[in-house]
Amino acid sequence: MAGAGRPGPGSSSAAAATAAAVLVAAAGCWWGEGGSGGGGTSGPGELRVLAGSELADMEPLLERAAEETGVTVRMEYTGTLDGVEQVVGGRAEDRYDAVWFSSNRYLNLYPEGRGALRQETPVMASPVVLGVGEDKAGELGWEVADGAVTGVSWSGIAEAVDEGDLDYAMTGPAASNSGFSALVGVAAALADTGAALEPSDIDGVTGELRGFFAGQTLTAGSSGWLAEEYADRVRDPGGRPAPDAMINYESVLMSLEGDGIPGGLLPVHPTDGAVTADYPLSLLESASDGAAADYDALVEHLLSPEVQREIAADTRRRPMEPEALPEDARGAFPALPELPFPATAESADALIAAYYDRIRKPARTVYVLDVSSSMAGERIEGLRSAVHTLAGGDAGSIAGRFQRFYGRERVTVLPFSSSVHGPESFEVPEEEPDAMLASIRDHVDGLRPEGGTAGYDALADAYALLEEEDTEDVFTSVVLMTDGEINAGRTYDDFAADHAGLPDRLRAVPVFPVVFGESDPEEMEDLASLTGGRAFDAQGDDEASLDEAFREIRGYQ
Known part of the structure; x- marks a missing residue:
């Protein structure tokens, strides 16, 4: 659903847009000098927007838009399925005035999603x-x-x-x-x-x-x-x-x-x-009249030729307006045919499920979990809740259906306290995985906090486990969750020295540390950088923050 009178990315404007993107890469300076331009002004206002994380690169342009339109945009970022979940479930309407995802196609497969949007206007394309x-x-x-x-x-x-x-x-x-x-x-x-x-x-x-x-x-x-x-x-x-x-x-x-x-x-x-992706800035049906006026002013500004030209220059996305391009660039590249999108949510979900459970290479994950004495109480309950979510405990939500452990995945739980506990591994079958997922939940429920924190010894054991396996045709990763300073066994420097001596195939296995409780954020960032992983923040120190971090990690496994 495009805004009225606005061509979609499959139209002739997209052909010119492709040329713009290519010319940006080749010449780097054709867009010229001067201010951002753009029409439309409104009184001072604030537009609260739930946005895809890739749109962070639009913030400099939005700051300039605020100067020229009086509309301040407050962006809060999320993943695609989580964003869709919020809109479909009605949780976006009280917190945001608009949503801005790379595409609304999946959102519009749900009647609740379509009904939540008052207006959609594509702003750019890629x-x-x-x-x-x-x-x-x-x-x-x-x-x-x-x-x-x-x-x-x-x-x-x-x-x-x-x-x-x-x-x-x-x-x-x-x-x-x-x-x-x-x-x-x-x-x-x-x-x-x-x-x-x-x-x-x-x-x-x-x-x-x-x-x-x-x-x-x-x-x-x-x-x-x-x-x-x-x-x-x-x-x-x-x-x-x-x-x-x-x-x-x-x-x-x-x-x-x-x-x-x-x-x-x-x-x-x-x-x-x-x-x-046509990046539709979309006004929520629940937005106030004042927010709707701010939305109109912002859209008019973003679609002005000057700002469209700057979007192409700054983000390399295709502008939606042909007049934003030099005349000799228009039509230099034909628009790509738009391949058909699934017509129903059932079709889209079946395709995603097939990808993870049957099509792509299987996942191999080792969860290195802190069960030291500081994890007692709410923290161990948060850990159990997070693993329950991955083991099918949130199958009723849109995101939860695809963040669970996948078919053909081999999962190892490797707890540690003052020393490393024995690993327990589980093979999730391609069909009827419920019994195995229940076994994972039961195993984690049996973990009991005690002792100190030998996190790097446990990481070394995780790599030793993987050394005995063929990891060539699987997506292999290690998750480290610790809530405090690693104070027993190997130090970070010891682990880094050991890691440097690993075979290349093991050095390529990323560690995804979860920054939680009193764990050292800088050290966890260093660990992620050393192994090619990424650190995830769960500093809320509660069940929800751990659950969110563990779910986000699934996108990298």
Whole structure:
């Protein structure tokens, strides 16, 4: 649902927008000088917006918008499915005036989601495509013209994967819209029905999808973090080689030029199309009349030619307005065909579930859990609650259905206090996992707090466990949860020295520390950086904060 009179990303304006994005990368200065422009003013106001995390790069433009329109935008960031859950469940209406996700397609599959929105206005666009380096494109025999790869279909990409010539990074579709859009696009292209996927279509394309996603070697819960990790690996592999390519927003691929990747990654514009994010700024039905007036002023400002030009320059996203571009850039690149999106929530959810349980490489996770005496009381209850959520305890929510332990996943619980306790491992079956998930819940319920905190000894044992296994074709990760200073056994420096001596395949296994209670945030950040992981904040020190952190980690496993 676009705003009245506004062309969508599949229209002719998107073709010009592509040219704008490419010219930004190539010339870097065509947008000129001067203020941001934009029409429409209103009295002093505040617009509270629930937004996707990738929109943080719009804040400088929104600060200038406040100066020119009098509308201050207060952004609060969330993941795609969590945001949808808040809107569908009615929890957004009292806290926010508007939502701003990369796409409303999934939200609009739910009647409650559609009904919660009064108005939607696409502000910019970016298709989700594959990005490769120019040398890799040459190796594959792909044609490069005007800063992009042309003449290649998703089937052609799949063929390169099947032949062992291409691997790539991609976000998880249950955590990030870029991953979800990629999954939908690839499935629709390979199914080649010309219509929106139905649940009955998924079985017929599962084999081809398995082959395609066998090439995914790096996952993440955020398109921005994925790009940062890719760039870090290119600059300094440190035992973690960068994949050949990355599936992400076209704008993110091009922005890598500023992250030390010469020329960025070349977008591959598939001949059979893509799924495009159109970033609709959406007014909630529950918003006040004053907020609606502020929304109108902000939208008018953002869609003005001057601001559209700046959006292209600053974010590498395609502007929605053709007049924002130099005349000779308009129409230089044809719009990508828009691949069909699932028509029902049932179809979308079935596709996501199939991806995790049957299609992509299985997950292998080791949970290194602090059960020292300081965890007694509410903290151990919070830990149990968080693991219960992952073990199917929140299957009734939209996000909870896809943040549980996946089919074919091997989960190890490795508790520690003054010493490391015995590990307990569980294999989650592809079909009928409930009994195994219940066993995980029962095991964690039996943990009893006592003693000190030998966290780095436990991490060393986790890597020793993984050393005995074949981790080549699985997504392997370690989660460390500790609520205090690690005061027994190995120190951080001891662990870092041990880690440097690990084989490359083990050094590539990330640790995701959870900053909780009195644990040292700086040390946990250092640990994440050392191993290629990410630290997650649960400093609320309660059940909800731990639960949220453990759920967020699932996007990276």
